[in-house]
Amino acid sequence: MHQKIAIEGCCHGELDKIYNAVREEEARFGQKVDLVLICGDFQALRNESDLACMAVPDKFKVMGTFWKYYSGQARAPYPTIFIGGNHEASNYLWELYHGGWVCDNIYYLGCAGVINFGGLRIGGLSGIYKQNDYYIGHHETVPYNSSEMRSIYHVREYDVRKLLQVQEPIDIFLSHDWPRGIERYGDLRDLLNKKRFFEREVLSNSLGSLPNEVLLYNLKPARWFAAHLHVRYEAEINHEKKDEYSVSARELLGKKGANKIRNSDEIQIYDDSKDINADSSSSSTNPVDNSKVESKTIS
Secondary structure, X not given: OOOOEEEEOOOOOOHHHHHHHHHHHHHHHOOOOOEXXXXXXOOOOOOHHHHOOOOOOHHHOOOOOHHHHHHOOOOOOOOEEEOOOOOOXXXXXXXXXXXXXXXXXXXXXXXXXXXXXOOEEEEEEOOEOOHHHHOOOOOOOOOOXXXXXXXXXXXXXXXXXXXXXXXXXXXXXXXXXXXXXXXXXXXXXXXXXXXXXXXXXXXXXXXXXXXXXXXXXXXXXXXXXXXXXXXXXXXXXXXHHOOOOOHHHHHHHHHHOOOOOOOOOOOOOOOOOOOOOOHHHHOOOOOOOOEEEEEEOOO
C-alpha cells in the first residue's frame, strides 16, 4: 500500500506548528498524510523539571507544545515517529531507552531501534557523535550535572553495534547528524553557498558523523533522513561505486585537494576541536528546516 509520509528535520518542541503545516500541505495537494517522521531535537517536555534537563542556552528554554499532547489536552492528528537529537528532555527519553510511546500516537525509536509501520521498516539512531564518549557506556544518572546533560545524548558504540546486526532491508533510516562525507554526493557548490562555514569540515572530510557513515554503507537503507545542520540538502549514492562523487563535488574538492573518504568499516578518530554540534551554533528559530539524504543502490 502506498503511504504518504511527512518528514520533519528539527522539531524544537513546535508540534503544533508542524501538524498545522502538514494539514496545509494536505489541503494544498489533496492527499492524506499517513505518517510523520521527525529527525531529532523533539523536546518531549512534560513540565519545568524536564526543562531543567535539556542542554540549550537559557534563551531557548521554552516549554514548546508537547506537554499538551502528553497531558491529553491534544492528540497527535497523525501517527508520529521520532528520534532524539542534542536538544532533548533526556531524562524522559532515557526512561524509554529501548523505544516506546511518549504519549498517545507519538512513538520514540529509542537510542537505536527498528520498527515496522504499515509494511515499512523504519530504523533510527538518536543523538550526535562525539569521539570522547563513543566507546564508553551509558553512565549518566539523574539528576544530570552540566556535563552529563550533554554526554547523555552522545552516540555510543554499543547502540551502533546493535543496528549493525540488522539483516533485513531497511526502507527508511533516521538520524540527527548527517553521515560523514554525504555532502560529496549532492550539489556541494550549492551547500557551501548556503553554509560557507562548512568548508573546513568538508575539505578535511570531518563534516557529519562517523558512526552514521558506517551505518549508511552497511545497512544501505532506501532512504536516509537527517537534520541538525539546518539546511535542506539532497544526495544520492551508488553503493557499487561510492568513490564516484557528484560533479560539483569533484570540481570543488579536486581544486582544493580535499581528503578522500577513509574506510567506513572502522571508526577513525579525528580532531573535533571545533565542535560543529555546539549548542550556540545549532539552535534555530525555524523548526522546519530539513535536510534529506537519499541512499540508493543502483544496478
